Amino acid sequence: MPKVGMPLVRKPQLVQAAMSVIDRVGLHAASISLIAKEAGVSTGIINHYFGGKHGLLEETMREILRQLSQTVTSHLRQIPKTEHVKRINAIVDANFVGFQAENKVAKTWLAFWSYSMHDPQLKRLQRVNEKRLLSHLKIELNTLFTPEQATVIANGIAALIDGIWLRGTLTPEGIDADKARFIINDYLDKQLTFYSLK
Template sequence: MPKIGMEPIRRRALIDAAILAIGERGSLDVTMSDIAGRAGVSTALAHHYFGGKEDLLHAAMRHILAELGGDLRRAVAGKQGIERVEAVIAVNFSHKQFQPEIVSAWLAFYVEAQHSTSLRRLLRIYARRLHSNLLYALRPIMRDAAARRAAEGIAALIDGLYIRRALKDGPPDAVSASALVQDYLELQVRADRSS
């Protein structure tokens, strides 16, 4: 008999194990057996909860996106303008989000999204939400065209810094990444005000 109440705990353990396995491997080339072993459950139970590896990997990406979304909502609550943009930047480079296994998982998901319609859809949702949050914060302080360009640039910098950090040796440096995006933000705001 299955233990009552264990399914959410085991699902979360499998998702966490998948993220760690992807982070260590640096790709989605991990097996259900490896993930299940890390989670302390049988491969059969992992298949029972998620069907196949692709379903588990998609659940891991949805989990990462949900965590990022929740952190972002809390960080921007009650903030407007520059403060709101700075909160978006800070969340993306927070200790919780910018840890090595999450950064590696993002890189692996970006690569896999080239071949997976469902992962591509998740990444498009993420990109639209990031752009929308940035644009909402920038519009009150910049002209519309400048706000659109700045939002696109900030989003590209965030994504690009994740990719660059995933490809470097050693732990990702969130402080320098955040500072670089902040510098870009300040330049864009200053350029718009002076034109």
């Protein structure tokens, strides 16, 4: 029987181990035995806490999403609610800096993206993340555009975030937050100009 309080230690340890193994060998080759070895525990511990590999992968995805949500919230807290473009930049930054930009996290994200197309639970988590991003963006964009325009632009920014993030993950240089911010600001400026001329 595990000691009291051990889940608080073991679960994050196993999530980190899962990301490290996925980084090294990919999602499909990330077996329970490799993850257990990486964490320095028996395979039975993974089954005990997560019910197997799928449960651990789901918890890993949840942890990445929690970290992203906390980063977005933290960034937004630092900026006055009247500074809408800066707040959009804060949302963008949260997707490209810190935890999200770590190599093993980026590779895990990428693996989950492809895996979620065929797994209903992971697909649901991906949709939650997408809705959260669009919601944050629309809150700021609704102050600058009509609701219909804000929806279109929010989807455009989300697509840019995903595309820039994907390219950054697949290149040796990695993710460039400054470049992402520049591209998205350029897009936003063009939208502001376009709609102001209508």
